[in-house]
Amino acid sequence: MRVLLSTYGSRGDVEPLVGLAARLRESGAQVRVCAPPDEDFAQRLDHIDVPLVPVGPSARALTVAAPPPSSLPERAAAVIAGQLEAVTAAAEGCDVLVATGMLPAAAGALSVAEKLGIRSVSVTFQQLTLPSPGRPPLAYPGRPFPPEVTDNRVLWGLDAESINALFGAALNTNRASIGLPPVDDVRDYVIGDRPWLATDPVLDPWQQPADLDVVQTGAWILPDRRPLPAGLEAFLAAGAPPVYVGFGSMPMLASQDAAQVAVEAVRAQGRRAVVARGWAGLAPIDDRGDCFVVGEVNQQALFGRVAAVVHHGGAGTTTTATRAGAPQVVVPQTADQPYWAGRVARLGIGVALDGPTPTTESLSAALRTALAPETRVWATAVATMIRTDGAALAAQLLLDAAGR
Missing domain, CATH: 3.40.50.2000 (Glycogen Phosphorylase B;)
Known part of the structure; x- marks a missing residue:
């Protein structure tokens, strides 16, 4: 065939x-x-x-x-x-x-x-x-x-x-x-x-x-069996689970402000960050050791080891995070992304931001909810239902x- x-x-x-x-x-x-x-x-x-x-x-x-x-x-x-x-x-x-x-x-x-x-x-x-x-x-x-x-x-x-x-x-x-x-x-x-x-x-x-x-x-x-990079493995092992931030194929957030807002919001919750470059080209905002930048990476493996996933609401990323049982903060940009953000919120497995341009305050508040123990409980439960x-x-x- x-x-x-x-x-x-x-x-x-x-x-x-x-x-x-x-x-x-x-x-x-x-x-x-x-x-x-x-x-x-x-x-x-x-x-x-x-x-x-x-x-x-x-x-x-x-x-x-x-x-x-x-x-x-x-x-x-x-x-x-x-x-x-x-x-x-x-x-x-x-x-x-x-x-x-x-x-x-x-x-x-x-x-x-x-x-x-x-x-x-x-x-x-x-x-x-x-x-x-x-x-x-x-x-x-x-x-x-x-x-x-x-x-x-x-x-x-x-x-x-x-x-x-x-x-x-x-x-x-x-x-x-x-x-x-x-x-x-x-x-x-x-x-x-x-x-x-x-x-x-x-x-x-x-x-x-x-x-x-x-x-x-x-x-x-496709089940992804690629190992995580050695540097990322060392970063994950060096402290509490970090927050993943990445916006996939969305270039609209391609600015230093986007990375600044995201990292500061994560730090406000006392967490470290894993930042994915993506098509937005996100980059480190300073040389502090609480932030690790990745390119192409096995999200299936990574999302199971983070405290929360901040993303744009693409169908694939939303599904992967949901299967991993990771609480989510969705920052929808366009097309079907507001729909996926709404589904995440309605299922109780994360937060949908209102509008495509987060501030440090709005993203920090959303992360506070996503990192709450009850959100993790719901996210873990829903993960077992995903085909x-x-x-x-x-x-x-x-x-x-x-x-x-």
């Missing part, structure tokens, strides 16, 4: 495919991954001996550049064209294609599968893109919904119109170039009849509406589909 996994996005879009790819290889399948050509993505895939087929520009460079919302249709056209070129070559001879990542990239990959007659599965790593009468959709940057409209069904209709306006022309122009008919509703095309939701049902419960058949597999996480077989289940579903 040959499987192509296709995405375009940040680390949170690529890392789950690493977990699924590893499970597929264990089952004897041949796997390729189409993803941005960023070095850290290639290294993660190389670790499991899965080839990366590069597509499009560096996701990190594009994110850090922060292009204006008005350029989104133009960028979408380039992403779709890149998908058609790279995915078409990579998908030859494959039995199944799994499409995820930013919506125009998924639309391009699914179009390739349609052209080649390959089975395809559309996957999302957060449910906020799946229409549901129980909640409103996310608005695209630069295209807010009318404030007077509060009916969720109406808002989802406006969401479909917005997506068509942003991506419809680009998708259909590219589809015409490979002899495919136009798509009337881009969102419905990408979601399909039976989308997969690769999130944990405790952390992210899906309320099934009657008109959408969603398969929730659980999160796709660990999401990637294995997804791999088996793909194998069954290919067998049919």
Whole structure:
């Protein structure tokens, strides 16, 4: 069996495919991954001996550049064209294609599968893109919904119109170039009849509406057996558990102020800090010995040994911290991150900060709550409920589909 996994996005879009790819290889399948050509993505895939087929520009460079919302249709056209070129070559001879990542990239990959007659599965790593009468959709940057409209069904209709306006022309122009008919509703095309939701049902419960058949597999996480660096091991052993601070692929906090605020808030609680550089490039604020800076690191191992995790609320980081039983402080920046922050707060396993820019006072107060014994008790209890077989289940579903 040959499987192509296709995405375009940040680390949170690529890392789950690493977990699924590893499970597929264990089952004897041949796997390729189409993803941005960023070095850290290639290294993660190389670790499991899965080839990366590069597509499009560096996701990190594009994110850090922060292009204006008005350029989104133009960028979408380039992403779709890149998908058609790279995915078409990579998908030859494959039995199944799994499409995820930013919506125009998924639309391009699914179009390739349609052209080649390959089975395809559309996957999302957060449910906020799946229409549901129980909640409103996310608005695209630069295209807010009318404030007077509060009916969720109406808002989802406006969401479909917005997506068509942003991506419809680009998708259909590219589809015409490979002899495919136009798509009337881009969102419905990408979601399909039976989308997969690769999130944990405790952390992210899906309320099934009657008109959408969603398969929730659980999160796709690769067990990480990499040892922690010797210097970090020594730092952890030298005192009480520190607080981890890291904002993943979010460059918006790339300032000395962000590191200053975080470290001072941790120190205010009498704790040491482990600071992750991430795409924000966080760096030490002084030469005191109570702060250790890390780059790429085994979060699964580290989060089980810290007092709390301060992060941006990405789906992967939230799931990893929850599985580790670590109390959390979530500083949401954009997209689905406020949703994950809210889930952490509602489960009682941490605190959601109000707003993307914390102060020393607000972060210190949030840490005080997260470090309270009762928060650790709840976090430990919820950790035992999180599924660990999401990637294995997804791999088996793909194998069954290919067998049919």
